[in-house]
Amino acid sequence: MATSVASKRLFTEYKHLTNDPPQGITAGPVTEDDIFVWEALIEGPEGTPFEGGVFPAELKFPKDYPLAPPTMKFTCDMWHPNVYPNGNVCISILHAPGDDPNHYEHASERWSPIQSVEKILISVMSMLAEPNDESPANIDAAKMWRERRGEYERRVRENVRRGLGL
Amino acid sequence: MDRRLDIADSTDWIGTPLAPFQSLENALRCQVCKDFYDTPMITSCSHTFCSLCIRKALTSDGKCPVCRASDQASKLRRNWAVQEIVDAFQAARPAALKIAQEHGSLKEGQEARRKKLKRSIQDTGPEDQEEELSFQFRRTRSQSRRAAAATSSQEVNDVVNGEEEYQPDDGLVPCPICNSRMKEEAVYAHLDRCDGQPSSQGRSTRSRASAATLKPPQRQPYPQQSKATTPPTERLPQLSYSLLKDNALRKKLQELGIASWGPRPLLIRRHTEWVNLYNSNCDSSRPRSKRELLAELETWERTQGGSAPNAGAAPAGVMRKEFDGQAWARSNHDHFEDLIAQARKKRTPTDATKEERTGDQESEKIQGSPDQDIDDEGKPAMINGGRNTTPNGETSGSRDNPYEGNEEALSIIRRKVEEANHGNTTQRSSTEDEDVPMANALLPSEQARAEEMQDSIEPLSAPSRKSPLSPTRKKPMFSVPEEPVEDYETDTQAH
Numbered sequence: 001m002a003t004s005v006a007s008k009r010l011f012t013e014y015k016h017l018t019n020d021p022p023q024g025i026t027a028g029p030v031t032e033d034d035i036f037v038w039e040a041l042i043e044g045p046e047g048t049p050f051e052g053g054v055f056p057a058e059l060k061f062p063k064d065y066p067l068a069p070p071t072m073k074f075t076c077d078m079w080h081p082n083v084y085p086n087g088n089v090c091i092s093i094l095h096a097p098g099d100d101p102n103h104y105e106h107a108s109e110r111w112s113p114i115q116s117v118e119k120i121l122i123s124v125m126s127m128l129a130e131p132n133d134e135s136p137a138n139i140d141a142a143k144m145w146r147e148r149r150g151e152y153e154r155r156v157r158e159n160v161r162r163g164l165g166l
Numbered sequence: 167m168d169r170r171l172d173i174a175d176s177t178d179w180i181g182t183p184l185a186p187f188q189s190l191e192n193a194l195r196c197q198v199c200k201d202f203y204d205t206p207m208i209t210s211c212s213h214t215f216c217s218l219c220i221r222k223a224l225t226s227d228g229k230c231p232v233c234r235a236s237d238q239a240s241k242l243r244r245n246w247a248v249q250e251i252v253d254a255f256q257a258a259r260p261a262a263l264k265i266a267q268e269h270g271s272l273k274e275g276q277e278a279r280r281k282k283l284k285r286s287i288q289d290t291g292p293e294d295q296e297e298e299l300s301f302q303f304r305r306t307r308s309q310s311r312r313a314a315a316a317t318s319s320q321e322v323n324d325v326v327n328g329e330e331e332y333q334p335d336d337g338l339v340p341c342p343i344c345n346s347r348m349k350e351e352a353v354y355a356h357l358d359r360c361d362g363q364p365s366s367q368g369r370s371t372r373s374r375a376s377a378a379t380l381k382p383p384q385r386q387p388y389p390q391q392s393k394a395t396t397p398p399t400e401r402l403p404q405l406s407y408s409l410l411k412d413n414a415l416r417k418k419l420q421e422l423g424i425a426s427w428g429p430r431p432l433l434i435r436r437h438t439e440w441v442n443l444y445n446s447n448c449d450s451s452r453p454r455s456k457r458e459l460l461a462e463l464e465t466w467e468r469t470q471g472g473s474a475p476n477a478g479a480a481p482a483g484v485m486r487k488e489f490d491g492q493a494w495a496r497s498n499h500d501h502f503e504d505l506i507a508q509a510r511k512k513r514t515p516t517d518a519t520k521e522e523r524t525g526d527q528e529s530e531k532i533q534g535s536p537d538q539d540i541d542d543e544g545k546p547a548m549i550n551g552g553r554n555t556t557p558n559g560e561t562s563g564s565r566d567n568p569y570e571g572n573e574e575a576l577s578i579i580r581r582k583v584e585e586a587n588h589g590n591t592t593q594r595s596s597t598e599d600e601d602v603p604m605a606n607a608l609l610p611s612e613q614a615r616a617e618e619m620q621d622s623i624e625p626l627s628a629p630s631r632k633s634p635l636s637p638t639r640k641k642p643m644f645s646v647p648e649e650p651v652e653d654y655e656t657d658t659q660a661h
Binding site: 004005006007008009011012013015016018019020063064066067068096097112113114116 | 173175176177178180197198199200201218219222223226227229231232234465466469470
C-alpha cells in the first residue's frame with residue numbers, strides 16, 4: 001500500500017480520534033485495508049429531539065485529501081433540513097471553496113486542508129442541534145422545522161426510537 | 167499490528183504527567199498534513215506550513231489554508247527557527263515520551279530523589295543519575311564508559327567539581343554527559359540530543375567521538391543560512407498551461423525527465439505535482455536526490471495520477487462501487503428502448519408499432535431483471551402475461567411445457583419458437599388466426615413478434631434472440647430448417 005500523503009494523514013487522524021475522541025463521537029476506517037472509507041457514530045446532542053440517538057454515517061475521502069473534502073452520508077433515517085433524503089450531509093465545512101451549491105456560505109466556513117474529521121463531526125453534531133434552514137437539502141423537513149416544529153420533533157424522536165430498535 | 171500505533175501523535179502525551187506537551191506538540195505540527203513540520207515555510211500572511219503542503223494547497227486554490235488570504239508559492243519564505251525547534255523536539259520526543267509513559271506513576275518519587283540527588287551531587291555525582299537514566303535510554307558508549315568510570319567516581323567528581331565550581335543551589339542540574347546546567351525537567355529531553363560535547367572544557371574528544379556514531383546526526387544551528395547564501399538550486403517555474411499546446415507540454419515534461427503520457431489534464435496535474443515536489447525539495451535543508459523525488463512522483467501516479475485505479479473512468483465516476491444499476495436501468499429505460507427499436511427497425515423495416523412493442527420486450531430482456539418494477543406498460547404486461555398465460559399458452563399453443571413456475575419466460579419463448587416454426591413450415595394463416603386472440607389478451611408483443619417473423623419470413627429470429635434466456639431449451643431450436651447461423655450468433659451475443 002502506497003503511503004500517500006492522504007493515507008498518512010488519515011492514519012494520524014484515526015489515531016488522534018481514537019486516543020482523544022470528542023464527546024459523543026466515534027469514527028474510524030471501516031477496514032484497515034481501505035483507509036479512505038470511514039464509519040462514524042454521532043450521538044444526538046442533548047437538549048434536542050435527537051437526544052438519545054446514535055446516528056451512523058459513512059465518510060468517503062478523496063485521494064487528494066486533505067486538499068479536497070470528504071463526503072458524508074448518514075446510513076440511517078435522518079429527518080433534518082440539512083440532510084438530503086438519501087442521507088448525504090449538506091454542510092458548508094464539507095464544501096470546497098470553489099463549489100457553493102447554495103450560494104450562501106462564507107468562505108471561512110468552507111473546507112480547508114486544515115479541517116479534520118473531528119471538526120467535521122463536531123460541526124455535524126452542532127448542525128443537528130441547530131439546523132440551517134437557509135439552504136435546506138431536505139425542503140420538506142425544513143418547512144416542517146420552520147412551520148410545524150412540534151411535528152418535526154415528533155418525527156425526529158420517532159426516528160431515534162426506530163434507530164435504537166424500540 | 168495496528169498501523170496507527172506506529173504513528174506518533176500528540177495524543178501520545180495524554181494520560182502521562184507530561185500532558186501539557188500535547189499542545190506543545192500540536193504547535194509543532196503542520197495543520198495540513200498533521201505531521202511535524204517538514205521544511206517549514208512562512209506565507210505572506212505569516213502562517214507556517216510544510217513546504218510541500220503549502221505548495222500543494224496554493225496550486226489547488228491559491229489561498230492560505232488558515233486565513234484564506236491569497237498567496238503565491240513564490241512569496242513563501244523559509245522558517246528556520248521552526249525547523250530548529252521541530253528538529254530538537256523530535257529528537258527529544260521518544261525519550262521524553264518513554265519516561266513520561268513508563269515512569270509517570272513514579273514521577274513523584276523520582277522528583278524527590280532527584281532533589282536529594284541535586285543536593286548531594288558532589289558526593290554521589292553522576293553515578294546515581296547514570297543508574298536512573300541508563301535503564302531508560304539506549305546505553306551509549308559514553309554512558310557505559312562513564313558508568314564504569316563512575317565506579318571510581320572520584321575522577322568524575324573531580325571534573326565535575328572543577329567545571330561546575332561548586333554551583334550554588336540554583337535549582338538547576340547538570341547534564342551527566344556534557345555538564346551544561348539546566349532545569350531538571352529539561353535534562354531528559356536534553357540528553358537525547360546532547361552530542362556529548364561539554365559546554366566547557368573536559369572530556370570532549372572522548373564523548374564526542376562516541377556520540378557521533380550513536381546519535382542521529384545533529385545539525386549545527388542554522389546551517390541552512392550559510393547554505394542559503396550560496397545560490398540555491400534553481401526552482402522550477404510554474405507554467406501557464408493554457409498557453410501551451412499539448413505537444414509543447416509533453417515536451418516540457420520530457421525535458422524534466424518525467425512521464426509524458428496521458429491526456430492533457432493528467433499532464434497538467436503531473437507537472438504541477440512535480441513542480442511542487444521539486445521546489446519543496448529545493449527549500450529543504452536536507453534535499454533528496456532526484457531519484458527519490460521520482461519515486462515520490464510514482465507514488466502519486468499510483469494513487470492519484472494516471473495509474474490510479476479509477477483514472478480511466480469518467481471523472482464523474484459513473485461506475486462507482488455504490489453505482490445503482492437498477493436505478494440506472496430504470497431512468498434510462500426509454501432510451502434503451504429507443505435504441506433497441508431503432509436497431510430492430512433496421513433489421514426488419516415493417517410495421518412501426520409492432521417494432522416498438524417488440525422493442526419493449528427486448529429491452530426488458532436486456533436488463534435481465536424481470537422483478538424490477540418499471541412503470542412502463544410493456545413490462546408488467548410481459549411479467550403478468552408470462553405468469554398468467556403459461557397455462558393458456560400450453561393449451562392454445564397445443565404443446566406441453568413442463569417448465570417450472572419461475573420459468574415463465576422460458577415457456578413463452580419456447581412457445582414462440584414453436585409458433586414460428588409452426589407458422590413457417592405448415593399452416594401459416596391458421597397459426598396467425600389462432601394466436602391472435604390469445605396474444606391480444608395477454609401478450610401483444612409476442613403477437614407482434616410472431617407476425618413480424620411471418621412477415622419477414624425469418625423463422626429463426628425469435629429463437630436466436632431469446633436464446634440467452636433459455637439455456638435449457640432443447641428441441642425446437644435444433645429442429646429448425648436451414649438457416650445462416652453466424653449472423654444470428656452475433657446478434658445473440660450482442661444481447
